[in-house]
Amino acid sequence: MAGDAGDESSPLLGSGTCQRCHQPLCPDPQPSSAKSSIRSGHSSDGKSKATTFQLSSESTPLLAHRGSEGIRYMEDRDDSYPPSREPSPDPSSKKGKKWIARPSSIALIGLIVAVLTVLGVGFASPTIVKQYGGQAAVYETTGLSIESFTADGLQARVQGSFLLDASRVASGPLRDFGRLGTWLAKEIESDRAEVQVSLPEYGNVLLGTATLPPIKVNIRNGHMNKIDFVTDVKAGDVAGVRVVANDWLQGRLGQLRVKGVASVPLRSGIFYLGSQAISGSFVFQDKGLHGSPKLNITKLDLHEGKAPNHEKAMVADISVQAMNRYPISLAVPPMGFRILVPNCSPTDDYIRVANATTDLIQVVPNNTVTISAKGFIGKLPDALTTICPGTNSSPLDLLVERFIQGLESMVYVRGGKPPSPTLPNWIEGFLKNVTIPVPFSGHALGQLVRNFSMTDVHFSLPEPFAEPDTPEVKPKISALVKAIIDLPKEMNFALNIPHVRSTAKIYHKGRELGFIDVRKWQNANATRIEDGTPPSSALLVEFDIQKAPLQVTDEDTFTDVVQALIFQREPVPLYVQATVDAETDTALGQFVIRDIPASGNITVKPPASGGFADLKIGLGALEILRTTESSILLDASLNFTNPTNYSANVPYVNLKMAYNGTNVGDVTARNLSIYPGFNSDIKISGLWDPLRLGGKDGVAAGQDLLSHYISGLNTSIVLKSHKGMLPSLPKLGSALSKLELDIPVPKLRAPGNGDQNPGGDGQSHFIKDATLHLWSSTAVFTLVSPLTSTTLLITSINAAAFYNHSEPVGKIKYDLPFAVPPGVSQTPRLPVDLDLTGAGYEAIRQALGGTLKMDAVADVGVQLGEYSNTVFYKGKGIGAKVRI
Structure with a gap:
């Protein structure tokens, strides 16, 4: 076909091309082999460079294959290009442009580049200058913006420059003839034309149709033409394009070939050159970064509020930034989206958890794009909290579990009802069936539990005759557990935790001592506090553990702990590692968060620090x-x-x-x-x-x-x-x-107020006091029995009394039994053999009518029921009243 820049049979990579520079291996190119390409590269300073448009023949590869170097649009290098015109090599440019755009950019960029391909080929297609223009044409895109969205498509403004550079033509005769022909023709003008763009690998699904306005360019050698026009783009098969978009977003699209076909009427001055049938194809290739664009979340604020339907909801204000690496500008109107999460099985439908709307988005060429959105989470759907078949976890459990373990999860964004009725139906229909996977990184909550402690500890030993291997044979522990949890600054809503349950492992010096299993829900209380230095929002969670079984798993470690407490009387440090299930109550309703990690150090004090x-x-x-x-x-x-x-x-x-x-x-x-x-x-x-x-x-x-x-x-x-x-x-x-x-051994305590021997050594004595009768040489003793209901029988006494600890006073030897009833009682008059020769007797005479402190030692025979024994008694400071 005369004037064709390429057709469906054109190879994407010519088999006869050099794999390094992608030039024909033939050393002497035929004059009729015209070449063209759209060059996309970077300047030496690393900034994006304008796209270059060059014409190609039917056998020229439309896209240079560079492996994973990035996206290159119909790039070709001509060895005959003069050094003054050849861009300086830039190592960074080998990576190519990285395509990061919204899913609809597939249709937009494909359509516009196809238009530019046909436009460039059309300008160089008059018969006389066809082969010359194929090698000399250079087009650079300087701007591409979306002016507005229409009911069936959009309006785009295209800006660029176009020239013919004769120095790029390899053949001398062709170069001279072309320069003469274009000098004589001077200008070429195209009439209004339509370009249809399709996707060959997807059954030639129609991507869209662009309407080109009349355009006039000067084709004399080296003349720079500034091109600025507005084109109407009509959306094609939206359903087919959605399939392409989903493949790209799911990472299944390594490259995409786009084909453009048009019939362009051309004239040069008063000469009408006829309607030229032109086609061209190119390949998008981005093996390194195909899929969802990289998003940087710069703001996230969660708080209670009202949904658009005025119902109570959780509101998320979010700002996201993404890089636009292309010379494309547009204003994206507010749009609506649905936020979905995975279900139990990958084959199950996603579960919608929230609705979101975006603000107006301004896309600036080669600059960061800021997207502001507001999400509304109402009552959680039942499917989110229903236990998955064959497991103990719900989809919410699985999502939260990955989040608190710091793992990456996936949420999905799909188009929803737009907030503005002016949004064209074709955009709404397109977005409703395009699902964007968004990676969502978690935060390890183990680092958020700042403090974990147990106080008011209460131990319960097992029932003595409980059945083996039952819960009743395990010791139990009760305690008040306190945990201070750092709250992310994004959480600005009320959070209550009415019930918790947990399993805690206890370690001593790195060895597992045992574990506590609290399977029953325990009442809990959560209080928002300001804690730390500097103060920050935190949640104080308190709950009682009531008689939780303590399973000792290492008896040696347990023995070490007991010995340290009892024998060394030293505090014992323990480390507790727990997982907690929390029943939460928020604006979203009540649901359970499972397996929250918590850990902390506990010091067990000895039973008595001083013995x-x-x-x-x-x-x-x-x-x-x-x-x-x-x-x-x-x-x-x-x-x-x-x-x-x-x-x-x-x-x-x-x-x-x-x-x-x-x-x-x-x-x-x-x-x-x-x-x-x-x-x-x-x-x-x-x-x-x-x-x-x-x-x-x-x-x-x-x-x-x-x-x-x-x-x-x-x-x-x-x-x-x-x-x-x-x-x-x-x-x-x-x-x-x-x-x-x-x-x-506890001291003897006599009943009544006189159980202590006043003025004595402060000890309690079996003999409380005595009365010595000098005339009859007898003594009566007041005895204190610790027994409350049993009478003790004294069967014999062999005793001696001393004054001043060593001076003999007298002796008692008595073999007749007498009873000692409970409490305080008196003995019969016991005969005393007084020692009249020593200082003791003199002390007795001087104490006549008063009281004398004496010591006593005795062998006493006792009988209690059938039991009998002889014990040795030693008493000091016994108060003896001396009477005649």
Whole structure:
């Protein structure tokens, strides 16, 4: 076809071209082989350079193939081009122009470049100068703007320059003949024409039709023509173009060939040159950056507001910037969009979560484009919060999970109802069926939880006879959990968290101690605060953990923790790593956010930082339950102070009791509840059985313990754990088998106000006071029994009294049994063998009618029920009244 610049059979890359410069390999080009290209490159300073238009023959490649170097429109390099005209090589220009535009730019750019192709070919198509113009024509686009959108297309303004450069023609005769012909013709003018642009690889779908106005150019060698015209572009097959746009946005379009066909009437002066049928094709190629443009979010503000329908909604004000790397300018009217997120399966329809509208967008050539939009999120659809089949997560869970893990998610933008009724229907229809995938990067929330702590910790030991492998056999923990969460500055809306649940792993020195599993929802409270330095918005979340099972996974680590607390009496640092499910209440409604990561350090204080003397244990009532010849079973009540902030519930615990390294009994507590501070009337039971538990050594140790106890001396016993201390947790008992608690034995406390020996050593004594009768040489003692309901029997006394700790006063030897009832009682008159020779007797005579402080030591035989024993008693500062 005469005047054709290319047709559908034209190769995209000529098989006979050089792969480096894309020139014909034939050393002597035929005069009839005209060439043309549209050159797109960069200047030496890296800025975009204007597009160059050159004519091509039917066999010339329309687009130089440069692999992944970027988009190049019909680029060709001619070795015959003079150095003065050849642009200086620029390494950055090898990358080509990067095509970053809106999806509709596929149609727009394709249409305009096709128009320019036909325009340039048409100007160089008169028969005489056809071959000459094919190599000499140069067209540069300096501006392309969209003037307005019409009901069926748009109006575009095209600006550029056109000249014929004879120095580009390789053949001398052709160059001379062409220069003469164009000098004689001087000008060529085209009449109004229409260019139809189609996509060959998509079944020749019609991209659009452009109407060209009459254009006149001077074709003499080197004459620069300024071209400025407005063309009406009519949209073609919009549905077909949508398929192309979706392929490009999904990254499936590596290159795109566009073909333009026109019949252009030409004349030169008074000579009518006829209507020239012209066609041309070119290839868009962008292997590096095809797909959605790179967006930079510069502003994001989320707050409560009203949707256009006046319903309560979450409003998102957003500003996005993208780079326009082309000499294209236009004003994009406000448009409407729908925001969608993935469903459970990739094959399921996307879920619409929001509507958005954009403001007027001004696109400036080779400059940053700012897009301002407002999104409205109403009530969340049920499909978003419905659990996916075969999983425990909903689409919202999956989206939030990726977000809080800092992973990239994908949201989708699709055209919606425009805010202005003046937007042409063809644009609205196009956008409604084009889906733009937008990557959405998350933020790791593990970095947002600034502080995580547990206070008011309360431990509960398991039921003693619970069934193995049931929740009842695990210890339980209750605590108040506090977490301070840094809020992103974009969040400017109320957020309430009424319920939470969590699973927390506990570590000590890098080893897992166990985990707490709170499967039931716990009440929570969220308060917005200003926290940190400098202060910033934060959310204080508080919730109670109520009797959550504590699963010990490493018994050795647990033993180390207990030993550090009990033996070294040192604080123990623990690290807690938790995942939290939060039920949220916002303007969007109520929904659950799952697996929020949280972590923090917790310091567990020892039970008593200064030792178990800080417990201040006091013995209340003692009650004998049963006796044998060698054992006593009793109940007792204790009063003590818990110096820690921890509390505990102990359904059952049994500990061995030892004295001087020998077992003499055991202690059992049931349904024990301990709280911080003072604890009173704590019930325990004890079994005194030195013979069975310790043999002969046990009997001796028992006598020594009882002697110290009734003498009011400072005495301590050792409570030792063992495998059976917690019947439902034998492994825990084994882990604590080395645990030994050295605690002081509570002092004797006599009933009434006179239980302390006034003026004495401050100790409580089994003998409260005495009365010495000189005339009858007898003595009566006032005794204090700690037993509340059982009578103690004294079977024998062998005692000695001293004045000033060493001066003998007298001796008592008595073998007749007498009873000591509960509380305060008096002995019978016991015979006293006075020592009349020493200083002691002189002190007694001087104290006649008054009181004398004396010390006493005695071997006392006691019997309690069937149990009997002999104990040694030593008393100091006993107040003895001296009477005649």
